[in-house]
Amino acid sequence: MNMLLLTGEYEHTLDAKGRVFVTSKLRSQIDPDEYGKDFYIVLGSNGVLCLYPEKYFQQIALAGAPRMAAPDEAVSFERMSFALASKVELDRQGRLQIAEKMRKRARLGLDLTLVGVRDHIEIWNTMDWEKYLEDHLPQFQQQITQARQTVLQKQSNELDY
Numbered sequence: 009m010n011m012l013l014l015t016g017e018y019e020h021t022l023d024a025k026g027r028v029f030v031t032s033k034l035r036s037q038i039d040p041d042e043y044g045k046d047f048y049i050v051l052g053s054n055g056v057l058c059l060y061p062e063k064y065f066q067q068i069a070l071a072g073a074p075r076m077a078a079p080d081e082a083v084s085f086e087r088m089s090f091a092l093a094s095k096v097e098l099d100r101q102g103r104l105q106i107a108e109k110m111r112k113r114a115r116l117g118l119d120l121t122l123v124g125v126r127d128h129i130e131i132w133n134t135m136d137w138e139k140y141l142e143d144h145l146p147q148f149q150q151q152i153t154q155a156r157q158t159v160l161q162k163q164s165n166e167l168d169y
Contacts, residue, residue: 010042012064014124019134022118026111027103028131030059034124035102047129049110050093057106057114057131062095064127069093106131 018031043061050065052058060068069089098104106116119134132140 010039012043012061012127013037014126014129016124017137018122020120020122022106022111022116022120023103025105026108027099027105028120028122029101029103030098030122030129032102034122034129035098037124046095046097047104048093049096049104049106050089051110051113052128052130055114057110057116058125059096059104059129059131060127065093 014034014037016033018034020029020031022028038061042063044063046062047059048062048065050058050060069086094107094110096104114131115133115136116131117133117135121132121134121137123130123132123137
């Protein structure tokens with residue numbers, strides 16, 4: 009399986025039927041033959057809703073439990089992983105139905121931002137996303153500078169040989 013590299017942020021509005029449009033700019037970054045055409049929606053870390061391509065989610069869900077140290081942790085992980093995940097399909101217009109219970113658990117309103125996060129898509133309240141950016145942008149700017157310096161140093165070392 010190739011590495012997923014989902015990127016970008018896209019603002020949308022939840023419609024009256026509880027659907028959100030998943031832009032083709034995100035969908036086109038996922039090979040349906042390799043990862044499937046459907047998604048699993050999961051309540052992820054910090055209560056953020058996450059969309060995982062179906063075949064990728066299956067790998068995560070099946071790989072996680074055996075790594076747990078204690079048997080009760082593995083049971084809990086499996087229980088939560090499968091109970092709080094739902095397989096979802098996009099309609100012909102590229103819209104995703106989000107169940108009301110899932111919207112409440114993720115505290116979603118009408119204005120949403122979909123964010124590509126390497127191997128999944130996160131669905132945020134737009135105001136919460138903007139607050140997250142405000143709180144984490146300075147740290148990110150330092151991290152990206154360090155990452156770039158690491159790459160440049162590695163390239164420089166390779167040229168020396």
